[in-house]
Amino acid sequence: MSTLSFLFRTAYRDSRKNRSKLALFMSSIMLGVAALVAINSFNYNLRKEIDKEAATLLGADLAASGNRPAEPEILKVLDSLPGEKAREMELLSMSYIPKTDETQFIRLKALEGNYPFYGKIKTLPLDAAVSFRRGPSALVDESLMLQHSLVPGDSIKIGKMMFEIKGRLSGAVGSIGAASSVAPAIYINIASIDSTGLIQSGSLINYAYYYKVPETFDIELWKSKHKSLFRSDNIRMETIEDRKTNLNRAFGFLNYFLNMVAIVALLLGCLGVASSVLIYVKSKTNSIGLLRCLGMKPRDAFLVYFIQIMVLGFIGVVGGVLIGVFIQSALPLVLQDFLPVEVNITLSPRAITEGFFVGLSMTTLFSLIPLVSIRNISPLQTLRVSVDEGKIKKDYLKTGIYVAIIIVLMVYLWILTSSLLLAFGFVAGIVLSYSILSGFAYVVTKSIRRFIPANAGFVFKQGLSNLFRPDNQTRTIMVTLGMGTAVLTTLIILQSILLNNVSLMDSGKQPNMILYGIEANQMENLKTLTNKSNLPVIQEVPVVTMKIDGWKGKTKTQWLADTTMAAERWAVNREARVTYRDTISNDELLMSGKLRKYHGLGDSIFISLGTTFAEAMDVSIGDEVVFNVQGTRMVTYVGSLREIEFRNLSTRFFIVFPTGVLEEAPQFQVLVTKTPDNITMTKYRAEVVKTFPNISVIDLTTILQSVNDILKKVSFIIQFMAIFSLLTGLVVLISSLTLSKYQRLRESILLRTIGATRIQIIKINATEYAFLGILSAVTGVSLALIFSYILTKFQLQLDFNITWWPVFAIASGLMMITIIIGLINSRDVINNPPLEVLRRENN
Amino acid sequence: MSAILKVDNLHMQYISGNRPLSVLQDIHLSIEEGETVAITGPSGSGKTTLMGLCAALDNPTSGEITLLGTLINPLSEDERALLRNRNVGFIFQNFQLLPSLTALENVMLPLELQGIRGADHEAVQLLERVGLKDRLTHYPTQLSGGEQQRVALARAFINKPKILFADEPTGNLDGDTGSSVELLMFDLNKDFGTTLIIVTHNQELASRTGRIIKLKSGHIVSDEKNVPSFTIN
Structure with a gap:
């Protein structure tokens, strides 16, 4: 083995005139690591503050x-x-x-x-x-x-x-x-x-x-000793430790989301790393062949380039860490309004250490994928430009590197999320996406080859054929572009879904004012006041408060002592606010059973439950539910189940009694109306408050406005995160397309030499890149639709209601950028004499 | 004199479009130390393939090659690399200088590969010898074709090779420059006492060697001694 100093010296000399070629490599690392450090620093600072502030937030032990x-x-x-x-x-x-x-x-x-x-x-x-x-x-x-x-x-x-x-x-x-x-x-x-x-x-x-x-005094011990006493009562106990746990849980989704964005940005950066190192290695094939010819061992030839990449990678990672530390100071400005604590911007040693080591190991592993091929570069390269590399048998080292990447990623995600299942799910998602993109690229190239129109013009056929010719980069480009597009589009779709779900609530037909706490004797006067203000009484709902005493033949106390209880505590412990009617409202859908009327003393009482509530109570049609209606025990049976539309702004009830049962129970009324404008609303509200001080008026427009404001801020966060993905995605795009440049260069030069015009070359390249852009966009967007559908339905539990234009904008934008970068890559061939280009590229 | 290169029953076959393509068949030859040999023949006759095999750059389909007394067939890639580095020199048609290394660094490279420090003194001497004393710190792009090939010559001789393989060494140069490079190559070869094997189309260049081996369709069709003749254009 050559001495280490010689290898370092050769690495230094070899890189001297080519460092600009590694600019893409450096920017990929920097962006990926910067995102990781910035987001994780913020996350850790937040967690630290929450722990520190938990006592202050609760205000008591x-x-x-x-x-x-x-x-x-x-x-x-x-x-x-x-x-x-x-x-x-x-x-x-x-x-x-x-x-x-x-x-x-x-x-x-x-x-x-x-x-x-x-x-x-x-x-x-x-x-x-x-x-x-x-x-x-x-x-x-x-x-x-x-x-x-x-x-x-x-x-x-x-x-x-x-x-x-x-x-x-x-x-x-x-x-x-x-x-x-x-x-x-x-x-x-x-x-x-x-x-x-x-x-x-x-x-x-x-x-x-x-x-x-x-x-x-040990309050935790005291709490656990008295746990049974509080269990049956509708009272919640919270200590500082509970508050810490709850806060961390409450911000868990934000944490999870931020972690995922950081990892995705890092992975996109890593794709950029792999592509740019591949470009570099390809441009060095001749030099490597010569070093081998002069007697350098395959391992030493590999080390010369490994040293170069590692030194620059190290600088890139350190640069990324510094940029990340700088950027993290911006995150609290964006997020501060949502946080219960003021997040002090301090250096997070954990985020920096993690960013450094994860960044360095991922950079190393992703660089190794193309670098290990150096071992197989034949010294014959010096005698024949195109040595058949197809003879090289399967490289098990490369397989080992892929496995190592998955392990590192999985371990890191496990550390980040503290959930092996989440880590596995995420890695499985990545591997699945890769397989789908790669499989689709394979099918596409095969199909184009088979179905290429025989009567198409030369230029079109030539452009299309480039997608399946030997040494094509179709699969690599489609996977990298597709991944980038999928991430970016998922973020944009989620953002539009969040906003659309709120704006649906705010549509013109919805009521916008709810008055509650109305006593029975105030109702008539309130209705008169409402009519006098020219406002409609959209709903007039009686509300009776009660507690659940038992279900399915056991009392609540018995159930709570029973370890097999399947009902959820929030459902059985809540003070139920119940209404009575014999009809289904517009916001409801009868799923099973029917609303059965009460026919007087001696008749069974059949109630209707919301499906979510019935599930939480672990009851179904025919089951007994016993209520305590302000001191009176009332046995009822589940008569029907309703699906309740929660998106609409009106009163809605999990539990509905039939008429004729609760009329005499202590109750209050709720009135729902709609005001046409702010002036009427303000005037009406002022009159209600003056006349009936006990009545609460909820102005839904203001609440919706507030929710909208919050969501706009959330959108801003998403956009902020998308910028990371966009920047890294752009670098990946450039490096992927530069890859194809080397494949097409000689071909284009030859075409120019034998007389192809500038416009023909432009058309051929534009056709190839347009197809690459379209196909990558289609697969990336399709994947994004699947991801966001799963997230929306199962995680956010919202309607999958997308604004399509940003999706089309991303798809067409990607296509345009692909064509533009592709043509920029070919500008040398288009604008200069063929031999001049060859000479430059060879040097 | 003993054989520095011995080739026995050499066959080389490639797979082209799922069909075997025979490039070299039944090659036998023996080259003595200090000989100058030209391998000539039309394009596709197998000249470059034969040179690649003899220089331990590739593996034959069958047959044996003994270089400097060592049977190279069973050698590992690392052992072949060592053999080349210590004993073999190369000159290529397209010069094959590393573009990111200066002329001096390119010349020093084979010795540095051996772990020898302070190789610059010898490299400077050799560059002086090939007339490039003032071009030590120039990069290949800053040199003319003739100058690049002279740097390649200096590099080829720096490790005092026992055998030198030259693949169309003047193929990329004009007549005058080509002739001066030829002269320099033969002079250096004489000084260093190296065995020289040249692959070329150029009959005039071939005529300057002591032995001409002609290849056709993968077979040796003639192997004759020659009286070297030198004319300078």
């Missing part, structure tokens, strides 16, 4: 909450905890701003005690966080104050009570941007809540009890 006040015996156990305690009631309500004579839907939080125990409510002025707790005072969300030009000292009416605004609320405990944009928060003292008149039957209130325990 233990939070117990539910939509009813805790039962006295539960409260007794909770209050036995050592340390401090606090209480909170939270409800959605309307508020009235006298200064502007406007109303506003708000999230009211009534506090008692020194909550939060960890972190603090950020206010301006600072002392407002304390002073609002005295008397009828309020802290008002910053955005609401700005919207209505409110200043401390102004008033706001909540329910029947007028509150003095003590300060501006700039950061609440656990407040998430997206949630506060739907309903801005207002904090008041709990002592004032009764005087608002908002606490009535039908009010949707969340009750929370907060506890701070001494540091020596």
Whole structure:
């Protein structure tokens, strides 16, 4: 073996005049690694902040909450905890701003005690966080104050009570941007809540009890000891540890999505690496043949080029890491609104280390695919330009490299997602896509060869024949272009699906205002007011609240103690809001059974359940379900199952009773209407709030607007991610097409030599590249449609409702770019004398 | 004198379009140390294939080749590479210089492959000898065809080869340049005492060797001694 210093020296000398040829290689690595580092740095920073901030986000060591006040015996156990305690009631309500004579839907939080125990409510002025707790005072969300030009000292009416605004609320405990944009928060003292008149039957209130325990007290142990006590009651216990887990789970999808985008960007970069190294090796075949002829061993010849690629690869990876660190600072700017914590931009050693090692190992492995072929380059290359390489038998080393790539990818994905199944699924998806693209390319080349039109003109036939002639790169190009297109199109399709699903909800025919918490004696007056405002009463729905007491012959307590229980806890523990009617609404579809009327005392009560709820309850037609209707036990049977369309904006109920059963039960009413414009809406809402302070008015247009705003931001994130894929995809495109340049160059020169005109060469090349572009686009887009359909239906559970023009734009854009790059590659042959081109390429 | 190259019952066959194509058949020859030999013949007669086989660049379908007393058929690729590097020199029709190496570096390459350091002194001397003292740091693209072939000559002799294979060494050069390169090649060959095997169409070049082997359709049709004649155009 030659000495290492000689190999390094030769590698250096050999690369001297060719480094520009490796520009594509470098940019592929840099983009791929930059994406990986940037996205993962952000992810790890987010996780770190969530862990760090979990205590502040919860504000206490233990939070117990539910939509009813805790039962006295539960409260007794909770209050036995050592340390401090606090209480909170939270409800959605309307508020009235006298200064502007406007109303506003708000999230009211009534506090008692020194909550939060960890972190603090950020206010301006600072002392407002304390002073609002005295008397009828309020802290008002910053955005609401700005919207209505409110200043401390102004008033706001909540329910029947007028509150003095003590300060501006700039950061609440656990407040998430997206949630506060739907309903801005207002904090008041709990002592004032009764005087608002908002606490009535039908009010949707969340009750929370907060506890701070001494540091020596093991709250987790206490919680697990009392688990059985809380299990049967509709109360949720959360500790700091739970909050950490929940937050990480809540942002799991974002994490997963970001991880996948990063990996895909890296993989696209790796495809660019493999193509550009292949181009490089091809351009060096002659030199390698000569080195071999002069006595260099195959392994040493391989090492000379391996050293070159590794040195540049190392520089590329380091460059990519640096770019990634720089780019990560942009991500919090984009995502900050959705996050419960402020993500400090710090260097993430884990992301940098991972980016470096994963980037380097993937670069090495993908480079090795073309590099190992160097071992097979014959010294005879020096005597004959075209040595039959077809004689080379199957290279097992190459197979080993493919296996190594899959293993590295799988292990890394496993580390990232902590799920072997996810890692396997993703790698299987990649391998499947590769096989589909590769198989399709094979079928296409065979078909073209077979069905090429005999009477087509020379230029067309020549262009088409290039797709299947010896040394064609059709398969390589179709796989790389197809992969890039598939990733990019999937991102764009998902974005359009998210937006389309929201805009469907916002269509003109939908109601846009829901009034709830209406007491029976208020209904007639409210309807009169509504009619006077020239608004329709689209729906008038009675609502009765009840709890589930048992099902399928066992009580809830018995079921909860039964380890074989298949019902889901959210379904059995919820306070059910039920309506009664004997008909199916427009948003529903009867799936099985029928809505059976109640014929009076002695008759069985047949209820109708939503299919999702029935599944969660593990009940079907004929099963018994027992309810506790505010103290009265009521035995019912499942009579029918309905599919409920949740996309439409109206009231919908999982549980529907027949008429004649619940009419006398304590209940409240809901009224649904549609206002034609904002002015009518504001006027109507103001009148309702003034006349009936306890009624909550939900303006769906505002909510939809907020959801739209959020989705626009989500779209922006997707676009931001798509840029990575686009850039790496473009590099892959250029390197793939440059590959074909070397195949076509000599042929084009020969054609030029024997008299082909410029326009003929252009047409031949344009035909070939146009077909490559079309075929790659078709396969890539088809794959994207399959991926996004699976994701939409099974992951996002949305309608597969696509805006087609971006898909067509990508497909035609790809075709155009392919033709343009193809023609740019041929410009040398078109514009210069054949021999000059040959001389240049040989050097 | 002993045989530096011995070829026995050599056959070479390629598969072309699923059919075997016989390129060389039943070749027997023996070349003594210090001989100058020209292998001539029309295109497709198998000249270059024979040279490739003799220089251990390829494997025959059957038959034996003994180069410098070593039977090369069973040698591994690495062993052949070592044999070439230590004992064989090459000159090609299209020069085959590495484009990214300077003239000096191209010449040093065979010695550096042997792990010899400080080969530049010998390389400079050889480049001086071929008249390229002022072109040491030039890249191949900055040299004329004749100059490139002279660099190739210097490279071919730097490892003091026992046998030199030249494939149409003047095929890419004009008459005058070709003649001066020929002269230089024979001079160097004489100085280094190398066995020279030239593959050529050029009868005039062939006539300057001591033995002419004619090939036709893969067979040796004549193998005759020759009295070298030199005329400078």
